[in-house]
Amino acid sequence: MKATEARLTAALDRPPADVRLFLLHGPDEAVAQAFVARLAKAMGAEAERVDLDGATLRTDPARLVDEAAALSLFGGARFVRVSAAGEESVEAVAALLSADRAGNPVVMLAPTVKATGKLVKAAIDSDRALAFACYPPGARDAAAIVADLARAQGLRLSPAAVQRIIRGSDGDRSVMMREVEKLALYLDTAPDRPGDADDAALDAVGAEIAEGEVSEIVLATTAGDVAALVDGLRRMNGPDASPIPVLRALGRRLLTLAEMRSAVDGGDGIEQVMKRHRIFWREEAATAAAVRRWTPTMLMTAQEAARRAEREVIAAGPAGRVVADGFLLRLARSVR
Template identity: 45%
Template sequence: MKANLNQITRAIDAVSPDVRLYLLYGPDEAGARDVATRLARALGPEAERVDLEPSQLKSSPGLLADEAASLSLFGTARHIRVTGAGEESVAACTMLLAAERGGNPVVVISPGAKASSALVKLATADPRAMVCAFYVPDAGEADKLATSIAREQGLRTTGSTAGRIAVAAAGDRAVMTRELEKIALYLDAAPERPRELDDATLDAIGADLGDAEMSRAIEAAIDGGPDRLADELARLDVAGSSPIPLLRQLVRRLMAISEMRAEIDAGANANSLIERVFFRERAATTRALRIWSAPALSAAIDRVRRAERATMAPNNAGNVLADQAIVAVARIAARQNS
């Protein structure tokens, strides 16, 4: 069944036994993952999480239902997560929903799915599934989201602080949450002892992530300039910037170019499309459309998304993983441009 954000978070927080499958789809993958982590919190710190790859479900569709029905080795609660799912997971989800019993809840994150996809239609039509779409918030929505997350941490935003947090995190729900958790710790804030978050506090802890620097790095990657990109990544590293907003902005830019590329390949006039682009980005967009093919864009988007998931995982190599993915994008562009 279709659900909005409030409905699906309430169901996850309650670990509703009536729901076997939570399908979180749409381009805001970070927002979907942040909601998925609520299930782990709801099940408790001892809960076991089983991660399955879409490729596993493609080769063995029954695996998802089997894992959902299996008991934990230690007798604790368990849940299953599938990240980066697409149409290859339809058969597995069909078997899960048709199984005699479910047992353990399943969260499937599908950033590339659309409302018209078979996976979304399957889950929408079944009362044992909940489906929620995640889209990158615009500026106003991101400000409200930052204010809401801050309130959960016991922080009262003032002046421009909500906007600064939203911009610094590039509208990424997960990054905003992590940043506000750190700020709450710094201010010793909690819901029962709220603290005011002002501009002076943000200045003191350096919460701005350098939008201009990130934009230059993204442009260097998409233009196919590894040498120029190396200098920009070094500047971001010295500034102590988080790699997640950079990866998220790069994916958004690649997706925007991919959509335009598809329209042009279908016969649309390139000059008319460029007129819809913000004037400061028109020259860079024109270059990108000359460089990038649809298959190359698909490969680059997949590479950056995998790097983002790996960077968000526990005990990861952080900036190294992000830098490798961004440099890979620049090399793909360089090969396209040769």
């Protein structure tokens, strides 16, 4: 069936026996990984995780049913994670949902499948599956998501507090989720004991990063200015400030540079290209230098690396800040 975020998170926190498959589809892999981490936490630190992928299920569809029904080697909890799943996994999913027995929950990440595809339809049509679309939210969607997340935790947020969380997370759903959960823990709220979150509470637990700091870190990274990058990373607000907004901003910067480099290679003047992309006047010199320095191959490789870093940051949990800082420093050094 098609799941709301509240329904999905409740099921991940306490996996029901009648749900065999959690299908996470859509391009926002960072939030999908956050949901996987949520299931892993619910299963327990000693739980055994079995990793499969779409290519394996294409050649051996029965493998999914076998792993879902198998007992853990040590007699404890067990779950199956399927990454990079696509339409080739339809046969395996159909077998899982129709099998007589399947005791271990399966979480499947399918970032490239269409919402109208056979894989998603199979999950939506079954009472034994929950399907959820992971897409980066727009401004209105982000506000609704924060409000829903807060309501599920017993939090009453003012419109200003909602926007503050959105700005601090750069609209990233997984970061918004963690910020709301920290607020609820700090204020000891729950649906049966609701409470209000004011600015003091947000100041106490928030991991907001100023927009200017994000811009400085991204500019330093793409310029190869290691000293400026280190200074910017040190000034990030708090040791638990999420690096996801920085990585997202870096991805947008790299995409813009790729578009500008393509236009310049096509014969357009750099000043004309920067005006078309509405580059802030203080960033024009750094942007022009970056367009000249970065080759199309470098930009494509860096974009892929930034997306991979996002996934690694989510998977690393509390150590995500260290993972992100290391990636940014390596990228800046390679540019230099």
